[in-house]
Amino acid sequence: MRSIEVCLSPELIHLHDLSEKIVVVIDVLRATSCITTAIAHGVESITPFSNLEDCRAMKAxxxxxxGERNGATVEGFDFGNSPFSYMxxxxxxxxxxxxxxxxxxAINKSLGASDVIIGSFLNIQSVVNYLKNQEHNALLFCSGWKGRVSLEDTLCAGSIVSSLKDSFQTDGDTTIAAEALxxxxxNHLVSFLQGSSHVERLKKLDIQKDVDFCLTxxxxxxxxxxKAGELVDLGAA
Amino acid sequence: MRSIEVCLSPELIHLHDLSEKIVVVIDVLRATSCITTAIAHGVESITPFSNLEDCRAMKAxxxxxxGERNGATVEGFDFGNSPFSYMxxxxxxxxxxxxxxxxxxAINKSLGASDVIIGSFLNIQSVVNYLKNQEHNALLFCSGWKGRVSLEDTLCAGSIVSSLKDSFQTDGDTTIAAEALxxxxxNHLVSFLQGSSHVERLKKLDIQKDVDFCLTxxxxxxxxxxKAGELVDLGAA
Structure with a gap:
């Protein structure tokens, strides 16, 4: 039986072997929700950059x-990290x-995997279906917040684990923990996440609408x- | 109100500020259970070493x-990591x-804290009482397994958080997660932990008796x- 495991933070990814695995990068609030939204709305490709200036140079x-840092749009960028910007x-x-x-x-730390796909609540069933139909083991990679563990990413990973437990064997304590969470x-995600650090942080930025959408x-x-450094629609790839 | 936070792995401790905090090191299976047992049974002090040879040199x-590595007693050492050896x-x-x-x-990565104490299920109420009666914020530091998150340490931390929530404000998503777990x-710890990686590992070493005791x-x-590099009984310190 294939195995499924959960990595809770980019600071822990070096403890996992990525080879021959499909890595699902999860950053519910809000990067992978934005990427999912953009691809669903017909954007051709999204190229991820770790570095702000490398990204800015692509304008030319x-x-x-x-560009987003600390939850806010970076000056001079076309938009930030709200899914509504990508529609x-x-x-x-x-x-x-x-x-x-x-x-x-997190996406850039996933290189070395057999495939890297993007997961969020917005496309969770599609991710589950994709993993079911592949032959590889799966690693759900939660992006967290500056290395710290995020509850919303852990819950998204747990939901994927829960949907796949008939076809995959859970590997590791974080997988058990995510599923239990x-x-x-x-199914009361929004109330469960009240008080979580990221939701508190985003509340201050007045983007409750983004949070509600990203949790749907x-x-x-x-x-x-x-594919070749660009995120594209699997159906079109 | 004071705050309480949970760090899930020694690989994440650099993300936490230890200053002016009481750090509770938790390694349920089995180091902090052994240390608690030893102190309770009248051992004068326990000096922790990260390095095997530094520890071995203390014999003279x-x-x-x-000495324990990978769950087993290291050759040439008086005993390993079973709490029953310390009685x-x-x-x-x-x-x-x-x-x-x-x-x-984990103990050696806690230096810089206001105080470092040892927590386990075996002395959990004493740890709770101690934290209640101090003025500092608390950081519950789960030792994990080779950097990975361990369910049993997370559950012990969650139990401490749960007992302190009237006196402490929870800080961070891992604190919410540990309490939810x-x-x-x-109260069905043993069955909840069935399938956890550490319990599986220890089953192979035939130490179910240790596991049952450490979860009590x-x-x-x-x-x-x-105190000055040695773990001693707080009552005697």
């Missing part, structure tokens, strides 16, 4: 540039370069996948 | 030496030097505390 190459008609068929505080770092949240399962039936 | 200075009459009033795979590393375990709350009313 005809990319839209998205625009003008972005259909375009390329985006993106850098965020946590999510893009989503069971404890019992199955808005989109897409799986963004990393 | 009249110490009993305890012997011959150890009363003696000094022990100890090195273990995870727990002693102990609530999910609902409130066997001892002692708080080992680090």
């Amino acid at each position: 190459k005809g990319y839209f540039i998205a 625009k008609e003008e972005l259909v068929g375009e390329k985006i370069a993106i850098t965020t505080t946590n999510g893009t770092t 989503i069971a404890a949240a019992n 399962p199955n808005q989109y039936d897409v799986v963004p996948i990393l | 200075k009249g110490y009993f030496i305890a 012997k009459e011959e150890l009363v009033g003696e000094k022990i030097a100890i090195t273990t795979t995870n727990g002693t590393t 102990i609530a999910a375990a609902n 709350p409130n066997q001892y009313d002692v708080v080992p505390i680090l």
Whole structure:
């Protein structure tokens, strides 16, 4: 039986062997929710950058540039990390370069995996279906917040584990923990997350609308996948 | 109100500020359970070493030496990491030097804290009472397994958080997660931990008796505390 494991932070990813695994990068608030939204709305590709200036330089190459640090849009960038920014008609068929505080770092730390895909509550069932139909073991990689563990990413991972336990064997204590946490949240995600550090942080930025949207399962039936450094629609890849 | 936070792994401790905090090191299976047992049974002091050879060298200075790697006793050491080894009459009033795979590393990574104490299920109520009666913020530091998160340490931390929530404000998502996990375990620790990686590992070493004992709350009313590099009984310190 294939195995599924959960890594809770980019600071712990070196303890996992990525080879021959499908890595699902999860940054619910908000990078992987944005990437999912963008691909679902017809963006051609999204290229992740860890470094702000590398990302900014893509503007000259005809990319839209998205930059977020500490929850806010970086000056001079076309947009930040709100999923609603990625639903625009003008972005259909375009390329985006993106850098965020946590999510893009996690994507770049996933190199070496068999495949890297993007997971969020917004496309959770599509991710589950994709993993079921592949032959590889799966590693759910939670982006966290500056190395710290985030509850919302852990819950998203737990929900994926829970949906896959008939086809995958859980590997490791964090996998058991994530599954127990989503069971404890019992479909009351928003109330369970009240008091979580990231939700508190985003409340201060007045983006409750983003939070509510990012916690809504199955808005989109897409799986963004990393191909030659760009995230593209699996269906089109 | 004072705050309480949980660090899930020695690989994440650099993300926490230890200054002016009481750090509770937790390594349920089995280092902090052994240290608690030893102090409760009259051992004078336990000196933690990260390095095996530094620990071995203490034999010549009249110490009993305890060495564990990968769950097993290291050759040439007086004993390993079973709490039952520390209940012997011959150890009363003696000094022990100890090195273990995870727990002693966590203790040595706690330097810089206001105080470092030892927590386990065996002395959990004593730890709770001590934290209540101090003025400092608390950081519960789970030792994990070779950097990975361990469920049993997380559950012990969650149980401490749960007992202190009237006097402390929870700080961080791992604190919320640990508390939710102990609530999910609902006093059925042993069955909840079935399938956890450490319990599986120890089963292979045939030490179910150790596991059962280490998961039993409130066997001892002692708080080992680090003073000048040695763990001693708080009551005697």
